[in-house]
Amino acid sequence: MTDFIKDPVILMPERHPEPVFSTEELVFTAEETRQIATWVSQYPTADGAIMKVLWMAQEKFGFLPPEVIRLSAGALGMPYARAFGVATFYTQYFKSKKGRYVLDVCTCFSCQICGGYDMLHYLEEKLGAHAGETTDDGLFTIQEVECLGACGSAPMLQITNGPYVMNLTEEKIDALIDALKRDQLPFFSSVTLPQDEDDLGGNRRTDVRDTLTYSAPPVAKTLG
Amino acid sequence: MPTVTIDNQEFEFEGNPILLQFCLDHDIELPHFCYHPAMSAPANCRQCLVEIGTPEIDRGTGEPRLDEDGNPVIRFFPKMMTGCSEDISDGMVVKTHRSSELVREAQKDNLEFLLINHPLDCPICDQAGNCPLQIQAYKYGPEGSRFEFRKVSKPKHIELGPRVVLDAERCINCTRCTRFTTEISESHQLTIIERSVWNYPMTPPGVDFDEPYSMNVIDICPVGALTSKDFRFKARVWEMSSTPSITIGNAKGSNCFYWVKDNLVQKVTPRTNMEVNEYWLPDEDRLDYDVFNENRPEGPTIAGQSASWDDAKTAAADLLKNVDANGIVFLGSAFACVEDNYLLGELASALGAAAPSYIQHIEPGAGDGWLITDDKTPNASGCERLGIRPLDATLLRSRIQGGDVKLLYVLQDDPVAAGICEAADLAGVSVILHHTNTTNETLVAANVALPAATVVETVGTFVNQDGHAQRVWPSKAIRGVNRTLSMEIGKSRADKHGTPFDRWFDEDHLVDCQPGWVVIPEIADLLDIELRFKGPRDIMLKVSSENEAFGGATYDAMAEPGVRLVDVGAEV
């Protein structure tokens, strides 16, 4: 985003790209088709299921080039243009090939104040790739994203639409990258909130003590 | 009757009107961008904000609560509401910018937001002068902007398809264009891609915006983001005059405006007529205006040589005088107006010749059941109602080849191009031809050629395939003076274009042609046939009173919306 503010230029996407997948590859299996039918039955109209179908297609093909979006729209009998609008709206749908791990660093309000950009820049320098780029070894893609709903544990990042890594520090990033290089994905842990456990009648998560929430509230360097 | 109070003024209403539309219908201007009466209201531009209150209902009694003075207590919504998405209800109280400072401020702030990333390139934008964003920013917007950063720049002059060009920076994401392709044309070729400052309308990869109605999005785009590839940078809106008329490319008779500069038609845009084309116009109706500008004849000819109008008319009369009526074939025209065809029919009967017939121009399968028809002429129905029947082409061909035909009188058509006969077949036939363009292939065989005024130069009536009779006004001047045309052009064009007192007056591009209702009576005169009318208005008075199929189709009754004629059974 910082680069974008200095040089806010939006480039024209390619209008007629070469397809990545062949027509033989572009099919849903019988089981996938059954799954789609189940989803469709859960919505008032078939196109309601597009998010799920796109998700499934992304799991299957790895990412969503135009022809996969067209296939997904076709499976629901909805206009391709509309499905394309949906797919481009969400950063969680990958429109191009990504690295093995996609690191979505949040730089929205709360994370920004708590040092989201510091974390992003640290990660960029460490991996030698800018936001939006993939490292040469194909292992990591860095993305800059808007609020992922974990503001209470800002700054944070998300790994490939999966587990969150919260209350980021440089050390945490180092450890994370090392682990990912060994293909060790962190466990999913949900958000912890800095309220008093007793007030909530013990209705709290159990890993509160493991976090730094109470002791070291992260603050952006620029905020001093 | 239920009532609504808008800015302290009470209005009665019926049914379930939308607040914004209701205001517009009652001449209360509410600024807005995304709302369009023909499409769903996404309420995404936020420009039509108003304060809305409804009477407080006492839960116990179910009656409205009254204050000390006996007036209902009005409870206002805590936030302003968008007028385009609110139905009016009984007792509703509305405050627009005319009575609410809050609304004025909201409109101003909203425009400041809309303009944050807008390039403000009005000096080079086709829409300037005719742009809702420009007009409303001027009337309701802020003095300046507080946005100090670089504006986002987006793709420019992108050809979305063969006819529509996108300037994404100018777009305010009102979604009118995408809703048009989703709800009206159903081509589904456009969508808004990406999100937040990155978004703009686009075709998905591999798709071109080439549907036959694509250019409508240019008209409904409230900014200059979508422009016509054909018209881009050709003229500013204030340099042109616009005249209400109809398109003649097919039998729908869609209502349009012809935009004229320097006596040349520059573009064609739709004119709303809920009885005919609603708000829309197919692309093919907009792009065939070259026929009005190019290859136009320069005055009448006799045997290919330039001649004066008087000489040409005399020559035509002489030809008609000297043949036996049985040898004369009159061809009416589905391209010409009712008035001209009527006069031709009268002339034929006065001479004792057979009634005219007309050449059909039908492309089976070309129509789409909406605004594009198989029939490529504007007035076949008008001909039929006059008793002019489709020509039996085979019969005429054999009669010509057999030497039966001595004189062929053609009103605005082209029998050679239509494949009825070869120009060579007409060697022994005297041909009188009213032609609009020099590309007319029958012209080489014409003994007398009388340039005819086209729909943009004449006054006349056309009947569409649904039996809707509509009159046209002259959009551009012709060479030579005609009182009726001068009067009508003065009425139809506020700028008095075409008179030497008009500051756009221009001698260039004036075509030396005359309407059929001028030429035919003068030829009749020379033959001592009484066919005088004061003008086309009087012709239609006569036709509508004598011919049931035209009942009610007087000029006064037709005015701009036209008149739906009685059903006369099978239409063409």
Ligand code: SF4
């Ligand atoms: S291009 Fe025009 S019509 Fe389409 S969304 Fe943008 S402003 Fe609206």
Ligand code: FES
């Ligand atoms: S701002 Fe980063 S998670 Fe909400």
Ligand code: FES
């Ligand atoms: S016109 Fe009401 S929000 Fe756009």
